[in-house]
Amino acid sequence: MSKRLMLSKLMILVLALMSLPVTQLQTSAAEGPNTKISFYSQDPFVEESAIGRMDASRFDPDASGRLLLSGDRVRMNEESVIYKQDSTQVFKKFAWNPWPAYAWSNEKGNFKFADEVRFPIHEVERDADGKIVLRDGLQVWTPRDLNLGSTTTFAAAHAARDAAEFWAGREIPWGVDNLLEIEPHAFIDFNAFYSVITRSLFFAVVPYRLPGETQVKMFETATCWEIAAHEAGHALHHTLKPNIVLGNVGFDTWGESFGDQTATWSSLRDPRRVRSVLAETSGNLYTSNSLTRIVEAFAALTGKGTGLRDSFQNKKVSDTTDEVHDRSQVLSGAAYKVFTLIYDGLKNGQGNEQKAITEAGDIMGVFLIHAADHTPENELTLEDVGKAYLKVDKELYGGRYRNTLVNEFINREIFNGGSVGEWIAHEAAAPDLRLPNRASNEKIERLVQANLNKLGIGPDFGLKLQSVARDERFGKTIVRVQLTDGRGSEAPLFENHGLLTFRADGTLADYQSPLPSDDGAQASIETQARGRALMSAARGLRIDQHGAPLSIVRRQDGRLSIEARVMRTSGIYCWVEAFTLEPPEGERREVIVPTIPGTIDGVQPSGVRILTADDLE
Numbered sequence: 001m002s003k004r005l006m007l008s009k010l011m012i013l014v015l016a017l018m019s020l021p022v023t024q025l026q027t028s029a030a031e032g033p034n035t036k037i038s039f040y041s042q043d044p045f046v047e048e049s050a051i052g053r054m055d056a057s058r059f060d061p062d063a064s065g066r067l068l069l070s071g072d073r074v075r076m077n078e079e080s081v082i083y084k085q086d087s088t089q090v091f092k093k094f095a096w097n098p099w100p101a102y103a104w105s106n107e108k109g110n111f112k113f114a115d116e117v118r119f120p121i122h123e124v125e126r127d128a129d130g131k132i133v134l135r136d137g138l139q140v141w142t143p144r145d146l147n148l149g150s151t152t153t154f155a156a157a158h159a160a161r162d163a164a165e166f167w168a169g170r171e172i173p174w175g176v177d178n179l180l181e182i183e184p185h186a187f188i189d190f191n192a193f194y195s196v197i198t199r200s201l202f203f204a205v206v207p208y209r210l211p212g213e214t215q216v217k218m219f220e221t222a223t224c225w226e227i228a229a230h231e232a233g234h235a236l237h238h239t240l241k242p243n244i245v246l247g248n249v250g251f252d253t254w255g256e257s258f259g260d261q262t263a264t265w266s267s268l269r270d271p272r273r274v275r276s277v278l279a280e281t282s283g284n285l286y287t288s289n290s291l292t293r294i295v296e297a298f299a300a301l302t303g304k305g306t307g308l309r310d311s312f313q314n315k316k317v318s319d320t321t322d323e324v325h326d327r328s329q330v331l332s333g334a335a336y337k338v339f340t341l342i343y344d345g346l347k348n349g350q351g352n353e354q355k356a357i358t359e360a361g362d363i364m365g366v367f368l369i370h371a372a373d374h375t376p377e378n379e380l381t382l383e384d385v386g387k388a389y390l391k392v393d394k395e396l397y398g399g400r401y402r403n404t405l406v407n408e409f410i411n412r413e414i415f416n417g418g419s420v421g422e423w424i425a426h427e428a429a430a431p432d433l434r435l436p437n438r439a440s441n442e443k444i445e446r447l448v449q450a451n452l453n454k455l456g457i458g459p460d461f462g463l464k465l466q467s468v469a470r471d472e473r474f475g476k477t478i479v480r481v482q483l484t485d486g487r488g489s490e491a492p493l494f495e496n497h498g499l500l501t502f503r504a505d506g507t508l509a510d511y512q513s514p515l516p517s518d519d520g521a522q523a524s525i526e527t528q529a530r531g532r533a534l535m536s537a538a539r540g541l542r543i544d545q546h547g548a549p550l551s552i553v554r555r556q557d558g559r560l561s562i563e564a565r566v567m568r569t570s571g572i573y574c575w576v577e578a579f580t581l582e583p584p585e586g587e588r589r590e591v592i593v594p595t596i597p598g599t600i601d602g603v604q605p606s607g608v609r610i611l612t613a614d615d616l617e
């Protein structure tokens, strides 16, 4: 660990001690009795755990009435084993899980675990010869009564969800049946991920050895608030874009920034965190600070950079590779820069730094969430996300931030010279539709059917209502539709989806067509005829015989194509097999994006050795 890092950590620790010891985690739930909960507000390498409070209704009681660290929105699930991932990405059982099977409240009925060791040592059971005991072929690790990984992920997931719903003005039901399952100790790796198939979160544990030490320590990625909020961000993002083509690079790139921004902006809803950031930066946010450094534990363990990522930078598209985490920094950097400009404006206007940073964080959260209502449903690019920010600004902030956003997006190369013109043309082409007051779903369906022409749907295709959501903060109605093969209620469905967003006054604010666009404009009748012809070719190749509906897609080189996508799974891992016109026999596409790209093992520039499962044998 560098001296500079040690110093800044010491500073943060002093600042944390100066502020109030107990913080109120903001929740949108009804007022209820508060339950204390310990958690790391960043990670163990930055500072000691803090104690916050959560609404007691978030915790379910067990049969005896003792509170469990599980409730109606988040359920913690400790599997009986810890996995390791082999070189072919297959998860294999490696050790018996030594963490408590259920996180129960302590004897005082709360989740305060302030005395738990900050840097736990990894201990294993050994036989008389000193060899690691194996039971049924799996290593036996010494049981450890450590709860901070579970409490931190639980608290962070709730904070992310509460923040997102506050920004959205509507419920964002995540996971399965609105319940997000979290496995806080699932495998061995410096990583964590959101699984699109189980719609749940998996956190890994990282064995490491400090220079000059012989003992192995174990870092739980679940004790990193930012990783947990980032993963919860993926779960929210998936709910906000339910029809995304899994593995879409534009969406995955946005997703990494979405996760990082979920962590950043939601942390600013905690007044203690706001005070600590202001004290740390002396109110000048235009600098690298604990808010911009994502996962400081990464920097502490590896000695690389200020964190896993840092949003205070000027990275452009051409400075980054198309690897999704790397490229995502372009959007995160742009968003952070815009945040500082909004903050400066608010601070100069009202002279209250604390209020300014809280409001600026809220505005960035609104951009983050509402951009999902103005991007294409199936496939999208970072440029589409930039255009969606312009639309959110136009609709919700009267165009106040347009120049700021455009300048930033052009500088970062998210926009090219034509982007703003395309967006203006898209705006001008929005059909003139109006939703009747308090329209029922049946009325909305009738409105859609009566306006297929205006919606650019040619005679060979139709639309079916998929879902309706209403927001209570801005009064929007968000309508999703699905493309059909021909028209009528019995017409077969294609995996192509459209999005209509209506304003509080009932007028249509935006329409994202279910058909792939022609250079940013609506698909022409010629394009639709071409799609139709390709559909017949696809059926000839029996692409429709894999149990998945067909979809019309546009390839990166601009060609139209047809494909059917089938989800495959193995253990806790999944991927998509896509049958397309190009290889009709199917191709594998990765759909899980681990939070940390690549493998991190061996001796790091910090001198710390990161161990793999094989090193533990």
Ligand SMILES: [Zn+2]
Pocket: 230, 234, 255, 256, 259, 593, 594, 595
């Ligand atoms: Zn991620």
